[in-house]
Amino acid sequence: AVPRRKRRNGGVVCLLLCACALDQVLAQIRYSVPEELEHGAFVGNIAENLGLDVAKLSSRRFRIVSGARKQYLEVNLENGILFVNEKIDREELCEQSPVCFLHLQVVIENPLELYRVEVEILDVNDNAPSFPWSEFNLEITESAAPGSRFPLESAQDLDVGSNSLRSYLLSANQHFVLDIQTRNDGSKFAELVLQSPLDREQQKTHEMVLTAVDGGSPLRSGTAQITVTVLDANDNVPVFDRSVYRVSLVENAPRGTLVLKLNATDLDEGANGEITYSFSGHAPLKVRELFSVDSHSGEIRVKGIVDYERASVYELYVQAKDKGPSAVAVHCKVLVDILDVNDNAPEVILTSVSTPVQEDAPPGTVIAVISVMDRDSGENGAVDCQIPGNVPFQLHSSFKNYYTLVTSEFLDRESVSEYNISLTARDLGSPPLSTRKTILVQVSDINDNPPRFIQPSYTVYVTENNAPGASICSVTAFDPDSNQNAYLSYSILDGQIQGMPVSTYVSINSDNGNTYALRSFDYEQLRNFQIRVQAQDAGFPPLSSNVTVNVFVLDQNDHAPVILSPLPRNGSVATEMVPRSVDAGYLVAKITALDADAGQNSRLSYQMLQATDPGLFSVALYTGEIRTIRRFVDKDAIRQRLVILVKDNGQPPLSATVSIILSVVDSVPESLSDFGDLSLSPQAPSNLELYLIVSLSTVSLIFLVAIIVLAAVNFEPDNPGNLSQAYCYKVCLTPESAKSDFMFLKPCSPGTPRNNAARGADNLALSSQSRCSSVNNGATTPNEFSAIAFRHRHPLSTVYQGHAHTHTQANYPVHNGTRTRTGFFHNGAGGMKALGSEQEQMETCRACRFCHFALIERERGRNCVCVCVCVCVCVRARPRVCVCSVNIH
Structure with missing residues (x-):
C-alpha cells in the first residue's frame, strides 16, 4: 500500500x-x-x-x-x-x-x-448478493389493475461501495416488469409491477427468475425463483390510513413495548373484509429480529434490543390483505426513529504510560497518553476528563478525545515514591455517566540526597586492655534515595593518632558501619582519640558525608600501686630512725606511692598490715603518714618492723606492700652503727666484716695513742690552754638535692656544765625535716631523713680545754654534678683551719681513708652521701682533729 x-x-x-x-x-x-x-x-x-x-x-x-x-x-x-x-x-x-x-x-x-x-x-468484491429464500410465491388476483406493485424480498450483499448490490434483473415475461428503488441508507430493493392484465383462465401461474447483481469487478450475482399464482377476483383491497408512518422509540426499550398500531380498512364484508397484517417480503431480516407485527391488531412491538449506537432509524414495510379469495396485499412504510439515551459510560484507554518517571523530570514531561470514547451521541457522547487537584500533574487535551497527562512541577521521590492518579471521565448526559481509571505513576530515583548519620557525632567508651578485634561501636547512616543510590559503604578517613595512621588503630566494616579496634588500648598511654567515619552511596556521581567519633578509653585497674618512698637499701628493707624521746603523734615516716591508673583505680589507701608492736604506730588511711601513737617506754623494742599495705580503690583492688625497719635511737654512735648494720646485705662478702673490725680496732688504738700524746703535751709550759668549749654540728642530708652542707654552727651554751663538755664536746644533728631542696618548699616527705639527734662524746675534749679556737666554714662549688662538702679540722696551735679545696682536704685527711669511725650511706637515684668523723694523726709536730665529708657520688 x-x-x-x-x-x-x-x-x-x-x-x-x-x-x-x-x-x-x-x-x-x-x-x-x-x-x-x-x-x-x-x-x-x-x-x-x-x-x-x-x-x-x-x-x-x-x-x-x-x-x-x-x-x-x-x-x-x-x-x-x-x-x-x-x-x-x-x-x-x-x-x-x-x-x-x-x-x-x-x-x-x-x-x-x-x-x-x-x-x-x-473492500474487495468477495461476497455475491444473496436472497433470504431461493423461491418466492406471490398470489395476485386476476382483477389486479396494471401498475399494481408487489414488493419483493431484497437481496443482501455484505460488500460495500461499488462492490455492493447495484441492481436487480427479471427474466423476460409478458405481464411483469421490475421497478428498482433506493432506501434512505442507499440500499436497493425491487418491486414487481403488473404491466398487463392477468387472465386466470388463460394462465394460472407465472414463473420468473429474479437476479441481483453487484458493481464489483468481476460482477457477482445471486438469483431467486418467483412464482406468481393468479387468483380469482376480490373486489376491494385493504387501505392503510397512511402510506408512511413515522414514530420515535427510545433505545433500550423493553421487549413488548408498543411502537405503533397500524390501521387498514376493507369495504368488503365477511372474509373479504377481515384484514391480516404482516411484514412485507422485502423487510430486512434485522427488522424482523427487532420488531414484531400482530397479524390481527396491526400492533408493532419491540421484539429485540434496540440500540441507538447500532442504528438510529429503522424502516419497516408492513402489508395488509384480507382473507377473501384472490386477496391483494397493500403496503405501507413505518419509519422508527431511535432516540438516544445516556446508556453508555465513557471508555478510557491508556494508549501509553511512561512510568517510572525520574524525579528531576521538568514540568511538562508527558507521563501518559489517554484516549476516551462514548458510544452515545450528542451531549450523551461528549466526555470531560479530570484528575484530582492535589497531585503534581495536569491533564491536557490534544486530539479530539485524546488527553496527555503531564507533570506540573518537579517531583520528589523521597516525599512520594508513587502516585495513584484517579482519572474520571464523565459525559454530559442526564444523568451523567462516568468512568474512573487509576493510573499508577512511579517516580524513579536520582542520587540527589547524601547519606545522613542518625547522630551529629558519636561518643563511645572503650575499656582499656580490650582484645584486638573487639567491637567499639556501630555508626549508622541512612540515605533517602533508593536502590543503588541508597547503598552505603563506610570508611575511616585518613588521620593520625599519636603520630601513627588511624588505620593501625581501628577498622570499620564497610557494609554495616561496625567499628573494631585493631589493637589493645592502654589508658595510661592513650586516653582519647577521634576518628572521622565517611558514609558514601553508590550513586553516580556518589555523594558522601562524614561524622566524628570520639573514643574515650576507660581506665581499668591494671596497675598496682608503686612505692616511691621509702626505698629499700641494697636489696634490704627500708629503714628509718626514731628518737626515743618523741611524743605521741610524731611523724616517723611517710609512705609515698603512685598508681598509674585514674579515678577510683588510682585512689590509694594505706593500712598497717603487720607491726612488731601494733599499739605503737599508726598509718593515716589516705596520706600514708606513719605516726607514733604513744611515747616510747623502756620495754619497747629498739627495732620495730612495720609492713604497710597500699591498696587502690579499683575493682578488684590491687595492692603493694612495703616493709620498714624503725630504729629507736638515743645517740649518734648508736644510730650510726645501726645504719652500718642495716646497710649490709645478707649477700655482702664476709671480708667486709673483717675490714670493719680492723678499722674499729685501728680507731681505738689511735684514740688511745692520741690521748697519751695530748696528755703529755698538756703539761708543757708553752701550752696555750685547754679546749673549754663543746661544739655543735649539723648535717643536712637531702638525697633529692645536691646541696647538703656540713656546718659548724656555734659553741655550746656557756651555761653548760663543764662535766657536760666532758661528757660530749659535740652535738651532731642529722636531720632532713627542713628540706634543702627548693622543689618541695620545705615539706616533709618520706624521702627525707628522719630526725636523728645524737650526742657524740669527743675523745679529745679534755686535751683542748683552755685553748682558743677559731672556726671557719668553707662552701665548695659543685664539681661534675656533685658538691664538695665543707671540711673542718683543729690544730694543736689553737685554731681551726678550713680546707681550701677538695684536693687540700684529701691530702690533709689522707689518713682518714683508713680510720673511718662511722659510715652513713644511703642510696637515692645515683647519689651517695658519706659522712666521715675521724681523728687524724699526721707527721706534723702537733696532732689535729679533723671532721670532713667527701664528695657525693
Missing part, C-alpha cells in the same frame, strides 16, 4: 502527515490496504514516513497500540515496515459501514512521542 492524498469519495489510498502543536502528539498518518491480504503483506514504511531512525526503534520501545480485538497489523523493528499480521475481513470488522478504519497509535519513548495512524480497510 502506498500513501496517497485523500479524496472525498474515499476511494483513493492516502497518507496524511501533519504536525500537531499540542503536547507530544506529533502527527497523524493514514494508509489504505485491501482486505483479505495474507500475513506479511506490505502496508507501508512507517519509520520512513514518520522520519524515524530505524536503528533506534528498539531502544526507544517503538510499538503500536490498537483498540481492535485482534492485532491485525504489526511493525518490523528492523526495517520499520508496517505489515499485515492477520488476515482482515472487512465485513467482520466493520459490517455494513461504508468506510472501515483501523485506528492505531504509535508510541515511542525516550522522549515520549505519539503518532496517530489510520489504516483504511478497502
Whole structure:
C-alpha cells in the first residue's frame, strides 16, 4: 500500500502527515490496504514516513497500540515496515459501514512521542448478493389493475461501495416488469409491477427468475425463483390510513413495548373484509429480529434490543390483505426513529504510560497518553476528563478525545515514591455517566540526597586492655534515595593518632558501619582519640558525608600501686630512725606511692598490715603518714618492723606492700652503727666484716695513742690552754638535692656544765625535716631523713680545754654534678683551719681513708652521701682533729 492524498469519495489510498502543536502528539498518518491480504503483506514504511531512525526503534520501545480485538497489523523493528499480521475481513470488522478504519497509535519513548495512524480497510468484491429464500410465491388476483406493485424480498450483499448490490434483473415475461428503488441508507430493493392484465383462465401461474447483481469487478450475482399464482377476483383491497408512518422509540426499550398500531380498512364484508397484517417480503431480516407485527391488531412491538449506537432509524414495510379469495396485499412504510439515551459510560484507554518517571523530570514531561470514547451521541457522547487537584500533574487535551497527562512541577521521590492518579471521565448526559481509571505513576530515583548519620557525632567508651578485634561501636547512616543510590559503604578517613595512621588503630566494616579496634588500648598511654567515619552511596556521581567519633578509653585497674618512698637499701628493707624521746603523734615516716591508673583505680589507701608492736604506730588511711601513737617506754623494742599495705580503690583492688625497719635511737654512735648494720646485705662478702673490725680496732688504738700524746703535751709550759668549749654540728642530708652542707654552727651554751663538755664536746644533728631542696618548699616527705639527734662524746675534749679556737666554714662549688662538702679540722696551735679545696682536704685527711669511725650511706637515684668523723694523726709536730665529708657520688 502506498500513501496517497485523500479524496472525498474515499476511494483513493492516502497518507496524511501533519504536525500537531499540542503536547507530544506529533502527527497523524493514514494508509489504505485491501482486505483479505495474507500475513506479511506490505502496508507501508512507517519509520520512513514518520522520519524515524530505524536503528533506534528498539531502544526507544517503538510499538503500536490498537483498540481492535485482534492485532491485525504489526511493525518490523528492523526495517520499520508496517505489515499485515492477520488476515482482515472487512465485513467482520466493520459490517455494513461504508468506510472501515483501523485506528492505531504509535508510541515511542525516550522522549515520549505519539503518532496517530489510520489504516483504511478497502473492500474487495468477495461476497455475491444473496436472497433470504431461493423461491418466492406471490398470489395476485386476476382483477389486479396494471401498475399494481408487489414488493419483493431484497437481496443482501455484505460488500460495500461499488462492490455492493447495484441492481436487480427479471427474466423476460409478458405481464411483469421490475421497478428498482433506493432506501434512505442507499440500499436497493425491487418491486414487481403488473404491466398487463392477468387472465386466470388463460394462465394460472407465472414463473420468473429474479437476479441481483453487484458493481464489483468481476460482477457477482445471486438469483431467486418467483412464482406468481393468479387468483380469482376480490373486489376491494385493504387501505392503510397512511402510506408512511413515522414514530420515535427510545433505545433500550423493553421487549413488548408498543411502537405503533397500524390501521387498514376493507369495504368488503365477511372474509373479504377481515384484514391480516404482516411484514412485507422485502423487510430486512434485522427488522424482523427487532420488531414484531400482530397479524390481527396491526400492533408493532419491540421484539429485540434496540440500540441507538447500532442504528438510529429503522424502516419497516408492513402489508395488509384480507382473507377473501384472490386477496391483494397493500403496503405501507413505518419509519422508527431511535432516540438516544445516556446508556453508555465513557471508555478510557491508556494508549501509553511512561512510568517510572525520574524525579528531576521538568514540568511538562508527558507521563501518559489517554484516549476516551462514548458510544452515545450528542451531549450523551461528549466526555470531560479530570484528575484530582492535589497531585503534581495536569491533564491536557490534544486530539479530539485524546488527553496527555503531564507533570506540573518537579517531583520528589523521597516525599512520594508513587502516585495513584484517579482519572474520571464523565459525559454530559442526564444523568451523567462516568468512568474512573487509576493510573499508577512511579517516580524513579536520582542520587540527589547524601547519606545522613542518625547522630551529629558519636561518643563511645572503650575499656582499656580490650582484645584486638573487639567491637567499639556501630555508626549508622541512612540515605533517602533508593536502590543503588541508597547503598552505603563506610570508611575511616585518613588521620593520625599519636603520630601513627588511624588505620593501625581501628577498622570499620564497610557494609554495616561496625567499628573494631585493631589493637589493645592502654589508658595510661592513650586516653582519647577521634576518628572521622565517611558514609558514601553508590550513586553516580556518589555523594558522601562524614561524622566524628570520639573514643574515650576507660581506665581499668591494671596497675598496682608503686612505692616511691621509702626505698629499700641494697636489696634490704627500708629503714628509718626514731628518737626515743618523741611524743605521741610524731611523724616517723611517710609512705609515698603512685598508681598509674585514674579515678577510683588510682585512689590509694594505706593500712598497717603487720607491726612488731601494733599499739605503737599508726598509718593515716589516705596520706600514708606513719605516726607514733604513744611515747616510747623502756620495754619497747629498739627495732620495730612495720609492713604497710597500699591498696587502690579499683575493682578488684590491687595492692603493694612495703616493709620498714624503725630504729629507736638515743645517740649518734648508736644510730650510726645501726645504719652500718642495716646497710649490709645478707649477700655482702664476709671480708667486709673483717675490714670493719680492723678499722674499729685501728680507731681505738689511735684514740688511745692520741690521748697519751695530748696528755703529755698538756703539761708543757708553752701550752696555750685547754679546749673549754663543746661544739655543735649539723648535717643536712637531702638525697633529692645536691646541696647538703656540713656546718659548724656555734659553741655550746656557756651555761653548760663543764662535766657536760666532758661528757660530749659535740652535738651532731642529722636531720632532713627542713628540706634543702627548693622543689618541695620545705615539706616533709618520706624521702627525707628522719630526725636523728645524737650526742657524740669527743675523745679529745679534755686535751683542748683552755685553748682558743677559731672556726671557719668553707662552701665548695659543685664539681661534675656533685658538691664538695665543707671540711673542718683543729690544730694543736689553737685554731681551726678550713680546707681550701677538695684536693687540700684529701691530702690533709689522707689518713682518714683508713680510720673511718662511722659510715652513713644511703642510696637515692645515683647519689651517695658519706659522712666521715675521724681523728687524724699526721707527721706534723702537733696532732689535729679533723671532721670532713667527701664528695657525693
